[in-house]
Amino acid sequence: MLKHLVLWTLTEKAEAEGLPQTVAKLNASAQNMVGKIPGLITSRVYRNTAVPDAPGEFRNLVFYSEFENTGALAAYQETPLHRAHREMAASYVRNRETIDFEI
Helix, strand or coil, rough: EEEEEEEEECCCHHHHHHHHHHHHHHHHHHHCCCCCHHHHHHHEEECCCCCCCCCCCCCCCCEEECCCCCHHHHCCCHHHHHHHHHHHCCCCCCEEEEEECCC
């Protein structure tokens, strides 16, 4: 199994709409992909409670997902559902950092 984490920084748009609303919107989009993309086991967005909620240089949000293997992650990157999620998220988040590890 492969765990895929993406750390994001909030944008001013996310702050204007509110952190709870932003997390809910991104989380609904993330969860919508589960069961529709082969090899994607789980997909969620969480608030990073270790940093302030305000935009800045902090990684405020965490996109957490699990895949059957590295091949499933590679295939997921090119699916229309993931592209739509990524496009929707783009106005809410920036400064993407990725962590992948197998367990």
